[in-house]
Amino acid sequence: MRWAVPVAELRPGPAAQDIPAVPAAPAAGLLVLPVVGVGEVARGCNLASVLWDALQTCGAGLLDGDVLVVTQKVVSKAEGRLVELDPADPEAKVRLVESEAVRVLRRRGELRITETVHGFVCANAGVDLSNVEDGHACLLPLDPDRSARRLRDALRALAAVSVAVVISDTFGRAWRRGVTDVAIGCAGIAAILDLRGEADAMGRELVATEVCVADEIAAAAELVMGKDRFVPAAIVRGVERGWFRRSSVAGEVVRPPAEDLFR
């Protein structure tokens, strides 16, 4: 039984017959579902509860083995990671960015390519003004892996299911135009899948194939979230069971400066 506790028993709400059927992933494929109907998230809000309500109402549901991808913006808002920023002062954002960065790698106009305290290399130290009230800026969560673990634990308590959580953010890249979503935190799922030592289809050992599945899951989720609609989370359903394990983005994905060729 994949819904460990029937929804109708968990909380008052629509009668059981009004709850849409929860779609299952195909046998050998993935389902990527937007979590629609999440309202504005404020400081101190119980994000797990807000997401669980929306998951039930929108029909996506939450099944054992799901990966719930949540955008950094709502995590930061729930954790109160908003600071005031004078909209009349054009240099206030640059000052904030430089104070948030542990290192500035490149400068062009107002753009700073920075290293954050987490070790992420991204534009403007993750300081973001979009989808934030005027006069404020949104900062990255202090510890996105911890945010993911907390959400995962809270969802287990609320929904009696074991899911993985990925916290995603939108990063630019060197050499390629356009942004994509990547994982800045995760819990319960391998950030990196280590295929070294496994054989390729010709039976020879794969020498250097460590796949960052956490980033690929974040990217897949972004395809149903968009930037212009308020869809701050998505479910990736059908991920291989073998990928579920203790992991973190900080421990597996952040490349230490010593092995980095572009810093």
Add this chain to the structure above:
Amino acid sequence: MRWAVPVAELRPGPAAQDIPAVPAAPAAGLLVLPVVGVGEVARGCNLASVLWDALQTCGAGLLDGDVLVVTQKVVSKAEGRLVELDPADPEAKVRLVESEAVRVLRRRGELRITETVHGFVCANAGVDLSNVEDGHACLLPLDPDRSARRLRDALRALAAVSVAVVISDTFGRAWRRGVTDVAIGCAGIAAILDLRGEADAMGRELVATEVCVADEIAAAAELVMGKDRFVPAAIVRGVERGWFRRSSVAGEVVRPPAEDLFR
């Protein structure tokens, strides 16, 4: 009608009742399906026909509006982009890589971070020995956008459906460990979705949001392909109709050196 021509009328094969039902994408989500059952692809092989056979047999089918993601390896093999490489000569690969690169950005041991003739920045100029017969190396397609257009046209002729095609390859990244799949060619779908000028959920203009959906689609597809099994293609079903247009990776994703901060 999404299957413009019933499968059974197109070619002799299993009786119609034996063909698995083609799964539909959920109303507001995506389905990502592996294309299993593709055999070894040899030089000169009709790749569209091979993929179309596998799509019918494995039950994924092919619907109007699908995005077919195909890995570079089978495209290169079908196009004959294999060269001999002496396995007894440890420096042969490095010489081949340096001859394929238009520029070497970084060197570490045998690793070269290179710019290819296409403008891609990637490890070893895309020269690949995995899943290739001993004594050979696989090179990137000469023009992956053209490869995608040809596949798209051939599938339209074979299957009477209008699909988009993404050619994917596995690239490392600066600053982050692990590889992810990205688009090296596309046809019929926006490589970059330009949201500049659209409003965010607060109604303010989004200043710099160009999303590389082609890379996100390639990443989503990789999640069902893996590196160790021979699944060289996947279907991404349910992508927004507004994303389908003429596009190319070379024209939209490759960042010109003049605007690049890391070369």
